[in-house]
Amino acid sequence: MVSQLFEDKAKEVNELKTKPNQDEMLKLYGLYKQATVGDNTNASRPSMFNMKDRYKWDAWEALKGKSQEDAESEYIALVDQLVVKYGK
Numbered sequence: 001m002v003s004q005l006f007e008d009k010a011k012e013v014n015e016l017k018t019k020p021n022q023d024e025m026l027k028l029y030g031l032y033k034q035a036t037v038g039d040n041t042n043a044s045r046p047s048m049f050n051m052k053d054r055y056k057w058d059a060w061e062a063l064k065g066k067s068q069e070d071a072e073s074e075y076i077a078l079v080d081q082l083v084v085k086y087g088k
Helices: 004-013 022-036 051-061 068-086
Strands: none
Touching: 004 022, 004 068, 022 051, 022 068
């Protein structure tokens, strides 16, 4: 179960003045999934014809083995960095 702070930070991402770049969005996605679900154990890698979902899957898969608590902490820290970078 994620903390209230994590949930608040997830909402903050949508309030940024400028949308983060693609790499930042993928990092956010991977950390969010790892924090909320844990390791990606049951989803197979999307085909190369579905590149958007494939990139998202890869971002989550790269975090396999990271604890949900560590992913949550990293997500919160990343959102804080993005708020400084892009404003809200």
